[in-house]
Amino acid sequence: MHKVLPVTQRQPLLNVAHSRQLEAQAAAALPAHTLMARAGLAVAKLAHALAAPEACIWIVCGPGNNGGDGLIAARWLHQAGRRLRVQCLADLSRLPADAAWAAAAAHAAGVTLERSLELDCAAGDLLIDALLGMGLSRPAEGLLAAAITAVNRSAATVLAVDLPSGLQADTGQALGEALRADHSLSLLSLKPGLFTAQGRALCGTLWHDDLGVVSPIEADAWLSGAQTLQAWQTRHRRTADSHKGSFGDVLVVGGAPGMAGALQLAAGAALSAGAGRVYACGLDDGANVGVIRCGRAELMHCPPERLAQPESQSQATVVAGCGGGAAITPLLPNLLRHAARLVLDADGLNAVAASTDLQALLRQRASAGQSSILTPHPLEAARLLGISTSEVQADRLHSAQLLAEGFAATVILKGSGSVIASPSTTPSINSSGSAALATPGSGDVLAGWLGGMWAQAEEQPTQELAAAACYWHGLAADGWAGPLRASDLIEQMAAHHGR
Numbered sequence: 001m002h003k004v005l006p007v008t009q010r011q012p013l014l015n016v017a018h019s020r021q022l023e024a025q026a027a028a029a030l031p032a033h034t035l036m037a038r039a040g041l042a043v044a045k046l047a048h049a050l051a052a053p054e055a056c057i058w059i060v061c062g063p064g065n066n067g068g069d070g071l072i073a074a075r076w077l078h079q080a081g082r083r084l085r086v087q088c089l090a091d092l093s094r095l096p097a098d099a100a101w102a103a104a105a106a107h108a109a110g111v112t113l114e115r116s117l118e119l120d121c122a123a124g125d126l127l128i129d130a131l132l133g134m135g136l137s138r139p140a141e142g143l144l145a146a147a148i149t150a151v152n153r154s155a156a157t158v159l160a161v162d163l164p165s166g167l168q169a170d171t172g173q174a175l176g177e178a179l180r181a182d183h184s185l186s187l188l189s190l191k192p193g194l195f196t197a198q199g200r201a202l203c204g205t206l207w208h209d210d211l212g213v214v215s216p217i218e219a220d221a222w223l224s225g226a227q228t229l230q231a232w233q234t235r236h237r238r239t240a241d242s243h244k245g246s247f248g249d250v251l252v253v254g255g256a257p258g259m260a261g262a263l264q265l266a267a268g269a270a271l272s273a274g275a276g277r278v279y280a281c282g283l284d285d286g287a288n289v290g291v292i293r294c295g296r297a298e299l300m301h302c303p304p305e306r307l308a309q310p311e312s313q314s315q316a317t318v319v320a321g322c323g324g325g326a327a328i329t330p331l332l333p334n335l336l337r338h339a340a341r342l343v344l345d346a347d348g349l350n351a352v353a354a355s356t357d358l359q360a361l362l363r364q365r366a367s368a369g370q371s372s373i374l375t376p377h378p379l380e381a382a383r384l385l386g387i388s389t390s391e392v393q394a395d396r397l398h399s400a401q402l403l404a405e406g407f408a409a410t411v412i413l414k415g416s417g418s419v420i421a422s423p424s425t426t427p428s429i430n431s432s433g434s435a436a437l438a439t440p441g442s443g444d445v446l447a448g449w450l451g452g453m454w455a456q457a458e459e460q461p462t463q464e465l466a467a468a469a470c471y472w473h474g475l476a477a478d479g480w481a482g483p484l485r486a487s488d489l490i491e492q493m494a495a496h497h498g499r
């Protein structure tokens with residue numbers, strides 16, 4: 001058993017169908033109930049470590065095998081002499097086979113099984129949520145719903161078995177009210193929903209026990225970690241004979257009236273990421289004056305008129321749309337036709353969403369050998385897909401993959417647990433980052449930084465590049481309790497350049 005975050009090597013994530021396949025394969029090779037025995041023991045060990053010796057440990061068990069894990073944990077904790085209250089909120093005669101075995105084992109060991117919900121936890125108590133796991137099929141109702149509400153109101157520290165009850169393992173969306181845990185112990189496989197949408201917020205500190213099973217099943221998604229960034233930094237270490245021309249040019253187009261800051265942030269980020277030359281192309285005179293005055297004397301200026309010349313973009317990495325407003329729209333046909341490498345963000349994405357012509361130009365880029373990375377937040381993704389934001393969030397992996405296939409581009413669907421998807425590629429979920437990034441301009445920094453990295457790594461597969469950039473962006477915010485101002489974020493990211 002180990003804490004999952006921070007992640008170094010990427011970790012495979014299995015959806016519910018594949019987790020069940022893995023469970024069935026492993027169970028077939030082991031004596032009956034072995035997996036549940038191992039799962040319950042793992043839960044008991046973690047609970048024993050988390051709860052102070054005098055604390056009461058409460059266990060609420062539901063109608064499936066998640067409840068069975070809780071019952072086996074109850075048996076071990078009882079035998080360890082822990083103070084326990086175990087409430088089994090299911091019809092014991094209808095438990096599945098493993099859970100029925102667990103109930104019998106708990107009973108035989110002398111555990112008292114209460115049959116009603118009565119949570120009167122004190123601060124310092126530990127409450128184990130064994131209500132619902134991967135088998136969640138509909139919003140909880142009745143006693144189970146009441147239990148989730150009661151747990152959320154309780155003063156105890158909450159440990160969720162496998163995943164917080166009410167959280168959907170495949171998507172990270174809550175189905176009805178979901179339980180908010182302080183710790184979650186994922187069993188056998190890691191599931192995508194633990195890491196994206198509401199998953200990170202609901203799981204608390206995440207632990208994993210693989211129950212001694214090595215998975216032969218192909219990942220449905222990867223959880224990307226520090227290794228993506230380390231690989232990039234190793235590969236792009238500066239050699240003694242390098243010069244600024246070795247690190248590529250970035251052209252940042254944005255900063256419509258009133259949005260000069262977005263241009264400054266993106267251009268500043270591209271510079272700090274290490275691009276050789278960064279040209280800021282403001283869509284408003286005010287934005288260009290702002291760039292001159294922003295204290296980044298290294299930035300150069302590119303007038304928008306120059307974008308009419310294809311050669312201005314054919315060698316550069318272009319970052320377009322940060323604070324672009326409506327003024328970005330007339331420039332996009334040229335950018336989409338000529339930019340060798342294009343990061344499309346914010347209003348650049350909104351303009352594409354509003355125009356089938358621009359959509360066609362974006363799609364054609366891949367067949368012309370030009371690469372694109374789209375960086376939508378959920379609302380921008382919704383506009384591009386022609387659906388609502390909640391539909392995007394209902395399945396972030398699927399939404400990102402749809403965009404990637406539809407536009408033949410790499411897509412970063414931002415938000416808690418950013419999803420990185422590329423056509424015909426297993427998607428990944430970024431494991432770094434926190435709500436410290438929920439500040440204005442942090443997306444502009446990501447787009448600019450990505451452009452700055454790409455300019456130095458023209459041949460790097462965009463899926464890897466995007467994963468490394470997301471990890472870097474999130475890493476800079478990890479450990480920050482409060483908000484991280486976007487301009488400070490750039491400095492924090494710069495502090496993580498390899499030595």
Ligand SMILES: NC(=O)C1=CN([C@@H]2O[C@H](COP(=O)(O)OP(=O)(O)OC[C@H]3O[C@@H](n4cnc5c(N)ncnc54)[C@H](OP(=O)(O)O)[C@@H]3O)[C@@H](O)[C@H]2O)[C@@H](O)CC1
Pocket residue numbers: 019020023035036039062063064065066067069096131132133134135136137138139140141144161162163187188189
């Ligand atoms: N596979 C593994 O990796 C391993 C799995 N293990 C453990 O098993 C767990 C999966 O067990 P599980 O399949 O029995 O599902 P679980 O979540 O306990 O609940 C299913 C029951 O709840 C019911 N139900 C569903 N929604 C409901 C609702 N809203 N309100 C009320 N009822 C609802 C549902 O009823 P139904 O939908 O069939 O009508 C069914 O009766 C897994 O998370 C892990 O903890 C480990 O022991 C070993 C390795």
Ligand SMILES: Nc1ncnc2c1ncn2[C@@H]1O[C@H](COP(=O)(O)OP(=O)(O)O)[C@@H](O)[C@H]1O
Pocket residue numbers: 346377414415416417418433434435436437438439440441442443444445446473
């Ligand atoms: N709660 C959060 N946890 C992790 N990352 C977050 C969170 N909120 C925002 N972010 C990240 O911050 C960035 C915000 O981007 P965006 O929404 O485009 O902001 P802006 O338009 O203000 O620049 C994205 O990279 C997103 O993934």
Ligand SMILES: [K+]
Pocket residue numbers: 066129130131132133160161162163164165
């Ligand atoms: K649970």
